[in-house]
Amino acid sequence: MSTALSTLSVFFIPVIITIIIVYGLKKKAPVYDLFAEGAKDGISTAIEILPFIIAIFIGIEAITSSGAMEWLQTILGPVFEFFGIPEDLISLILLRPVSGSGSLVLAQRIMEDCGPDSLVGRAASVMVGSCETVFYVLALYFGVTAVKKMRHAFAAGLIGYIIGIFASVFICNIM
Known part of the structure; x- marks a missing residue:
């Protein structure tokens, strides 16, 4: 085969x-x-x-190099750990709804640090492939169309994103 x-x-x-x-x-x-x-x-x-791509790469590198992302991971780590989500995924989880390209850079970094066959590497791959860039999509769709009220689109997008995160980690845990 x-x-x-x-x-x-x-x-x-x-x-x-x-x-x-x-x-x-x-x-x-x-x-x-x-x-x-x-x-x-x-x-x-x-x-x-x-x-735009260069700006995203520079912004991500600045946040990571300055220690801001580590600070966020330290603060949010216990909350994510309570839900069974590895701390190494926090930066990806926070950036994915905003930037698809930026989250690819973080996923690459996660693969290099943790390995592609680790739980964290597999979960990062599934998240990048299945979780949507909620804020980008809403800005694009509602910016192009004449629709001004998002109504339930934002809440539905975030709920779908959160479910995608939990499903990614859960599925990778059982596989």
């Missing part, structure tokens, strides 16, 4: 690219021109978001 998946993964992207090119040629689309236009748009998008 592992060999079959390995073989499939090697050929997956080239096959998808070939299918797209063949389909475009069949429809008589200017495939190369469309590719160049898409690449140009992709580069401009990457340049637009780069300052």
Whole structure:
């Protein structure tokens, strides 16, 4: 099974690219021109978001290096420990609702410090994959639409996030 998946993964992207090119040629689309236009748009998008990504990395490093995150972990550690949540996950739990990119940096740091196969590493992976960036999503959705009252969206988002945290740790504990 592992060999079959390995073989499939090697050929997956080239096959998808070939299918797209063949389909475009069949429809008589200017495939190369469309590719160049898409690449140009992709580069401009990457340049637009780069300052935000750099700011997030610098902010996280400043909070971590200054000792503020350790201070928060010390204060909140007993509360999280009471609920069976490892103290090493506190920084990720606090940052994930605000920043997806920043939480990826913290997850990487957790993997480097605790190991990817540890309870903390597995729980961090599940949290990053399943817990939503609540504040970012609400700001984006309600900022773009004409809806001004969030009503129950904020409470529902936070409740879902908290359930996701507990479910991540619980599932990783039993696996």
